[in-house]
Amino acid sequence: MSRRTGAVTMHDVAARAGVSIKTVSNVLNGYQYIRPATKEKVETAIADLGYQVNLTARNLRRGRTGLIGLAVPELSLPYFAELADSVIRAAEARGLTVLIEQTGSVRERELEVLTGQRRHLTDGLIFSPLELGPQDVDALDVDYPMVLLGERIFGGPADHVTMSNVDGAKAAVRHLLDQGRRRIAVVGAHEGETVGSAALRMQGYREALEDAGLGVDPALIGEAGLWHRATGAEAMHRLLDSGVELDAVFGLNDALALGALHALHARRIDVPEQIAVIGWDDIEETAYSSPTLSTVSPGREQIARTAVDLLLARIDDPDSDRPYERVIADFTIVGRESTLGDAAPEVAPLVAVAR
């Protein structure tokens, strides 16, 4: 919409400053070889007249919109809301506005994010798919700057920032083993899946048990398709109903673990006395739940900052043949009441710094 700039034009600014339109344009575009006195005259005229640059027209000239896209599955999942917050702050610090799109974890909408016409409005895209997989790697071969987040697709034609899934899960299970737990259940497994966060965190779970000389008991593996509080509670109830013996639960994300806590509370099972619980994501809620939730902090701030920086580097140098980078964020284990009980510190310190 250009109504807002209708009143004052570049012609008006030029006339007021007593310079050519070309000179006004040079000032607006930050051209460096302009005499300071001329620059000041133009800037004074701009201020006096309240002239506003038509950003659409200007960006069309520069080939930039100053906007970047961030496509996430669901803002109502706290991890993605907090990630969006971090990306917005990192982008703001670099003068960029973030256009957030929500895919709802629907495959068609994830493909539409890549090819949709609103890509013309953004200079680049930070994309966290949940449904696309290795078979979709061709769809990722886009002709605009993009940074991938998540664990769905590795080796795709884009820079990629990912969590340390296997090692983080190993450390989480080791933390439970360190508290003397031996019957460690999982909530949130995806049976048969070989890609994605669930598969990788399950690999870490298995490796930690094997390192401790323990086997994996399939009766302890709780499935949950969506990683929400509700599905975590349901999976926990199913495990308890099955009668399997357990003394700890690893929720593959915090929403699942908080749902599991809710189910344990409803059944008057003491956490961590009878069953210890650990999650993954370190969303703010985990520091306030009752009991407070131990979790894996997967480096959200680092992920956001790195993604924005990688994207900006591609935007600034679109023809670079620099190879695609893969950055794995640092993680930490945050020990709280749900595993440490009364021994948990008032403000939980970082139990282990990884990598």
Add this chain to the structure above:
Amino acid sequence: MSRRTGAVTMHDVAARAGVSIKTVSNVLNGYQYIRPATKEKVETAIADLGYQVNLTARNLRRGRTGLIGLAVPELSLPYFAELADSVIRAAEARGLTVLIEQTGSVRERELEVLTGQRRHLTDGLIFSPLELGPQDVDALDVDYPMVLLGERIFGGPADHVTMSNVDGAKAAVRHLLDQGRRRIAVVGAHEGETVGSAALRMQGYREALEDAGLGVDPALIGEAGLWHRATGAEAMHRLLDSGVELDAVFGLNDALALGALHALHARRIDVPEQIAVIGWDDIEETAYSSPTLSTVSPGREQIARTAVDLLLARIDDPDSDRPYERVIADFTIVGRESTLGDAAPEVAPLVAVAR
């Protein structure tokens, strides 16, 4: 960015279809007086060539971008993340994409949202200010469609969707009185403020106490500037440290109430046996906390849908002199364990439907 459309132009489509560029343009713009055979030829050519409309150029012609802005204080506050989710879904159902901007509750950023150059990229704005107030009503007199959310500014030059703050707060306090509570504290008051959610909810608190023949004891009013979990916990600790006698707490939002719950848990105070707690917002977390949190459900879905509909009506008819509307959303009291204890139903029903 126009690289994506660089390969195929409207000229190519016209040549392939054997029609004029004007005809292609008419088809693309949905012009209705086109012979079906001609329309089909053009559409076939578009499909064969993989032509993509340049949305930027097209919207500049139509004066629309298909984007609406949503400016909220903080996505890391669950209420605003869940509100954004609801607005995105309501907008998607109407073919609109939402550009989310975060102001961080900074006054300058809230003013920038109104005047910033990215307003040229959106057809309209849904704006939830937290810092602007009645003195800023002139800044709201913008020349693009806008819908206001929240309680900071009434009678401004825009359609406005608001919560039922006074009545909702009265109902919340009445719910506590119905459980036999008489010493009802508040967490989240803003001393001296006469506008905004805090002032209105405090008015409802006072009116409910007066209706019950009780007075307001200033010692029971806990201040908290930001409405976060951390500030709620701090305010609760201060109230308890003061030694004032209390048997219930009204958190002016859920984050504050969840922070208060956390503080009570840390001090081994039983909720609701010793102190009952109610919040405001009905964020998902309240159905999973331990104990589950009673709260005021302020009609988030209705607020989102109404705001999008009001905005679309203004976008579709920008020159309408229809007076500005003010819509007050319906609220409900959701009774859970933090006030009802073991009497709380497994899935809390709506205790009272208001208005």
